[in-house]
Amino acid sequence: MSFGLPGADRDAVRKLARGSLLSRLKRSRQPLKLVAVPRDHVAGDRKRGDALLAGQFPFGSEVRPLADLDFAALGASGALAEQVQGFSWLRDLAAAASRESGARLAEAMVGRWLLAHGSRPDAAWAPHLWGERILFWAAYAPYILSSGDAGYRSALLNTLARGARHLDGQAEKAPQGLPRITAWCGVVAAGLLVQGGVPRIARGEAGLARALTGAQFDDGGLVSRSPFEQMLLVDRLGLLRSCYSAAKQTIPDGIETASAAALAALHGVTLGDGALSSWQSCNPGEAARLAALIDGCGLRARPLRQARGWGYQRMSALGTIVVLDGAPPPPKHFSAFGAASTLAIEMSDGAQRLVVNCGGPGPLPTALSPELVQGLRTTAAHSTLVLDDTNSTSILADGSLGRGVEDVGIERSEGNDASRIEASHDGYVRTFGLAHKRSLMLGNDGKELRGLDQLTAKGRKRIREAAPYAVRFHLAPGIEATATADGMGAILRSRGAPPWNFRCRGGMLTIEESLWIDGRGQARGTTQLVIVGEVSALGGEIGWQFRRTS
Template identity: 75%
Template sequence: MSADQSAQSAVVRKLAKRPLFSRLFASGRQPLKLVAVPRDHVQGDRQRGEALLAGRFVLGSEAVSLSDLDFAALGTGGPMADALQGFSWLRDLAAASSREKGARVAESLAGGWLLAHGTRVDDAWRPDLWGERILFWTAYAPYILSSRDSGYRSALLNTLVRGARHLDANADKALPGLDRITAWAGLVTAGLLVQGGVRVARAESGLARALSTAQFEDGGLISRTPSQQALLVDRLALLRASYFAAKQSLPDTIEAAAAAALAALHGVTMGDGGLSSWQGGNHGEPARLHALIEGCGLRARPLRQARGWGYHRLSALGTVIVIDAAPPPPAKMAPSGCASTLAFEMSDGPQRLVINCGGPGALPTALPPELVEGLRTTAAHSTLVVSDTNSTAIMPDGSLGKGAEDVTISRSEDNDCSRLEASHDGYVRGFGLVHKRSLMLGNDGKEIRGADQMIAKGRRKIRDAAPYAIRFHLAPGVEPTITADRMGAILRSPGAPPWNFRCRGANLTVEESLTIDSRGRMVPTTQLVIQGEVAAIGGEVAWQFRRSS
């Protein structure tokens, strides 16, 4: 043990002997312990674990030195702080080390947390953070409770119980959605696994309420955020493991919610195994997502027709299309919601072709705030934009205003193709136009036919004409070559055969674009842009992608 760790252990022993902890060990009471330790079947990120062993915590493109880490100064509310405070990094540490080696790091950090936050209720006792902390402290108990220092072990276990009791009174104060689900899931876990914990039945009822107010019936979160959907699957998987460890029956409602959540998550994955980019998030890390899906203990087919979740999926022989066919999410569920209605992403096998620009999501980022706001606009998504106006207004304070509210969907399948038609009213107030997008994917996966219609509706009329642009942002590495007639392009990429793009009814150009990668960094790319003007009577542009072989 290093000098720093020895000093920290001495302080924790001293802390454990203070009156607060003495009261918890009143005469005649048995020491607290876990009745079982769940097994986390999700494989952590070995590279991140090795960084922890080397003294660095890495998140996105940023890193924190563990030797300088002060949990009291760290605070909460930012991506880096919350990731450290939630202790989910224990999974990565376990992937890179033996228990003996990893415990030296884990117990040092857990001891530091106890010193900073163990004796008082502060921001680190936020309900969602306690829920996450309980899920990972119990699953990785061998890494944080291997110490021979009884004072440290007592301090940690007593603090865990106090955290559970705090959740019992405060779980519903967590923000609605994933945060509240996490809080209640942690409380259920504590009830199952910790002596002197809380009533499991009450915690299960709270979790059922949290799920019912955060999940659509089809399993997707009301935030409509794929990265949060992945965390929902993870939280419920850890909770299932707690039931199995405690040899308790898993309630049918939780099992059904977990299976539906996984199906919705599958529905927004692309051919490379990563996420499609919606609601300010990016494609994430395919290997990490694969580990989560493989380790969650459930199997489900991708959700294709998502009425609530809103992301419809077309797929055929390796070609995958994901379409946003719903209004933006409520602001209270997704503060960074995007004006992306009727945008789509497309991949051919592992090669992404058409994308959205994405965003940093929950990662720390050095991107300028004005760029992050710009990534929420309709123009940052692969869809039609009228007069450079968002289909749903983004207000000066960052909230979403009026726009796409009524989205209609029609879908059909036959022996030749899958068809989807969807429309939204986001341009009716400003221009008297409904945007209708039609997509057809052939069953051989080689052809996608599309059309964007601007249909006159309502009293508001365009006086002369309004410009429009239909944007197809291209994935990094996809190189477009415009054809001589400027009505088409050849798309070449290292991971798929060439695709031919054709359009009619407007002019085609290539413009610069960008996307945000899985570490929250900006990556330059290009976009195909169909430009024209629409009159009050409306208009239509047809387009086609066709694989060369």
């Protein structure tokens, strides 16, 4: 595949270098330049980089030919558009190619972007995309600014400066949450790195502080409660910290504090295999990619165990990890894919996942039907109690979240023998007059997790006779579940961990089919343990236990 720009395209790119800004710079005899080039300390994915060099753009489980990527038609919405237009793929290219061998491809792609979008603002000038673009263009300047073509270099730097000025007025208009944080990161980065940008640093830092305050809980987690977005937050702040270092400027305490807290929250939702637990329609991602990000972000933090805002409670003992969703779903203006997962758990033994949620494709392309993707957001797709096949928080026809869980109570205690959590939610009070309480106890030897699900009468509503319930534990792929003779337990075997025994009381145990969305966004068949029964208006309780046999 030829990576160079055709002659006519090269001429068109050079024309972008003409105009009032470049003319002023020529009169001042000071060519536009970057005053510093930051270093991206996060290692890219070499396999993805090799694919790029071979003319392919890897995207989840799909591959798109680079020659078929039409920057003009991509727009700014959708996961593919964001990955291509944000230029984060430069990191993977750099992992597979030296500057000399990678620059030709990188400059050709940037040239194509300039032809499609460099002349005037359009959808690709969305504030969050410019923020991400500035961070990655600056970090990989050696790959995109090595050309001997002065016209191309001037066009790129001219457009970069215009993009920074565009962000000055548009960053605050980005959607609240990670997009606005990313946009303001771009403003600050441009102030630190682009010639003449110093006056925008203070304003950019103030805007970033506002964006973080509005989107990040005090405990470091994002209000969207999305592990995938949390990973991107750590990445964005890590790249920005590198910009400060390159410019030899002191990183503000607020950015350092937010970065460290974000990393601790991200650690808090990882399991023993080093990948993420599955919440808010996200999947585990790739452990190697997450490890590279954490290793390269420049900070170290302990996993956040007790998160009131972020909501994910973490228990761990000698290799056994349990993560509990202890908060309401995110507000709909922060997340379009929130899930009715309150009080669900995930669990791992060493690198072996045991109990999971079904998850979702997240930002990846998917061949899953829209109906299935919607179904993966339901309470039944999570490892928790479901009453009368009803979501604890309703999912409306347009995909947004409706009424349901508003109040979640959490109590934790640490003893000499075990860690304990008691959590409750009111998601079923309005419809059934019953509150759900889940109690967990993890032994300090990591060999036993005991649970108790209780339904207690609360509020004015009362069910007339009885309502069916199901307590679901979705099992990770590779876990073989064999029912015991009495029908009240199962033996769980896998290649990655010793056998675990499961026992229950208060209902009957069944073993049913399930599915799990892997880190590439693909569905994998698995099974689930389901405790079924009925509950009266007075309530009831269901006990259960996971115990490792060795």
